[in-house]
Amino acid sequence: MVIGVPKEIKNNENRVGLTPAGVSEFVRHGHSVYVQATAGEGSGFEDSEYAEADATMLPTIEAIYGIADMIVKVKEPIAVEYPLIKENQLLFTYFHFASSEELTHAMIARKAVCLAYETVEKTDRSLPLLVPMSEVAGRMAIQEGAKYLEKPMGGRGILLGGVAGVKPANVLVLGGGIVGTQAAKMATGLGANVTIVDVNLNRLRYLDDVLPANADTVMSNEYNIRQLIKHSDLIVGAVLIPGAKAPHLITREMLKLMKKGTVLVDVAVDQGGCIETCQPTTHENPTYVIDGIVHYCVANMPGAVPYTSTLALTNATLPYAIQLANKGWQTACAQNEELKKGLNVVNGKIVYKAVAEAWGLEFTPLSAVLER
Numbered sequence: 198m199v200i201g202v203p204k205e206i207k208n209n210e211n212r213v214g215l216t217p218a219g220v221s222e223f224v225r226h227g228h229s230v231y232v233q234a235t236a237g238e239g240s241g242f243e244d245s246e247y248a249e250a251d252a253t254m255l256p257t258i259e260a261i262y263g264i265a266d267m268i269v270k271v272k273e274p275i276a277v278e279y280p281l282i283k284e285n286q287l288l289f290t291y292f293h294f295a296s297s298e299e300l301t302h303a304m305i306a307r308k309a310v311c312l313a314y315e316t317v318e319k320t321d322r323s324l325p326l327l328v329p330m331s332e333v334a335g336r337m338a339i340q341e342g343a344k345y346l347e348k349p350m351g352g353r354g355i356l357l358g359g360v361a362g363v364k365p366a367n368v369l370v371l372g373g374g375i376v377g378t379q380a381a382k383m384a385t386g387l388g389a390n391v392t393i394v395d396v397n398l399n400r401l402r403y404l405d406d407v408l409p410a411n412a413d414t415v416m417s418n419e420y421n422i423r424q425l426i427k428h429s430d431l432i433v434g435a436v437l438i439p440g441a442k443a444p445h446l447i448t449r450e451m452l453k454l455m456k457k458g459t460v461l462v463d464v465a466v467d468q469g470g471c472i473e474t475c476q477p478t479t480h481e482n483p484t485y486v487i488d489g490i491v492h493y494c495v496a497n498m499p500g501a502v503p504y505t506s507t508l509a510l511t512n513a514t515l516p517y518a519i520q521l522a523n524k525g526w527q528t529a530c531a532q533n534e535e536l537k538k539g540l541n542v543v544n545g546k547i548v549y550k551a552v553a554e555a556w557g558l559e560f561t562p563l564s565a566v567l568e569r
Contacts, residue, residue: 198522199229201265203258204236207272209480211239211503214270214290216511219518220250228522229253233261240507262286269518271510272497273300284308285544287526289518291315294541295442295555296469301542308545310526314514315468316439316549317539324439325535326517328375329509333499335379335435338462339368339387341493342431345460345484351491353458355430358388365389369425371417371446371471372435373400376464380433385409392425422446427454434463434471441551442469449473457489467496531567540566
């Protein structure tokens with residue numbers, strides 16, 4: 198199979214879909230890999246490293262899309278890429294279709310095969326291709342939140358961990374999954390008082406066992422959230438429903454319950470956001486203020502630490518990508534239930550129910566596209 202790795206062109210997205218080590222693995226399995234010139238520079242990988250791994254370097258993104266059977270990238274295609282995508286071309290990347298109706302319709306129109314990292318799912322319901330970036334984003338949420346709590350950045354002027362004789366900040370984490378757990382670990386490690394909420398009592402029991410004494414667990418419901426946000430300095434949105442829009446746990450009218458200068462970091466913004474007033478921002482312009490509340494809503498947070506992120510992502514995606522290349526997407530997905538759940542849009546049909554429901558579009562069962 199011919200594999201194409203384009204340069205990411207989303208705002209301040211410095212990650213790349215494949216490391217030189219990943220290229221080498223594809224070549225070892227008998228595949229050809231074409232990498233766009235300078236695609237890896239933002240992550241610290243030079244063209245010469247890809248060439249040494251036996252990749253063929255091409256000068257333009259048009260050339261990459263034009264030659265490849267499978268595109269391996271990081272973020273969803275943006276509008277200028279839509280016309281480059283060919284019918285039946287396999288795209289293996291993050292899509293988050295439930296947060297973008299435009300992207301959904303564009304991929305339907307292009308009749309591509311869209312296999313989304315974020316919905317590849319193991320039998321235990323874990324999301325192996327979302328985990329590494331969730332780990333990065335969860336930790337970064339506290340790093341960025343602490344920065345924007347500073348007064349010059351618009352925050353309340355609070356040091357996250359406090360000092361002797363001065364109480365630390367109160368951090369509220371909405372959701373006890375991978376993002377929430379990593380955020381809680383970072384915040385407690387810095388000395389903040391942390392409360393993490395979730396609807397799963399078993400998950401709360403687990404978190405109560407593994408998190409340090411400066412973390413509390415609370416059942417997630419509207420009443421509890423309303424009480425907690427009154428005293429929170431930093432709130433991290435970390436709610437995920439695989440493939441579907443995140444529910445709004447904090448509404449616009451709830452902002453008035455918060456203290457001025459409170460910072461909201463909605464990691465779920467790339468899936469619609471779990472805070473109603475959050476809209477996607479970029480690393481270039483990461484924040485805005487509504488009712489005195491600082492909103493940090495960067496949709497590709499791990500893109501700010503691309504070296505770490507690219508290595509972590511390739512570690513997770515490569516075994517699946519090799520299967521797709523070795524067997525073809527239909528056979529690989531028919532034989533691997535985890536990969537099968539990654540299929541979202543196939544040849545103009547939506548085959549992931551949550552995406553169809555998000556936009557009121559027709560759903561086609563996977564059996565209809567795999568049994569051909």
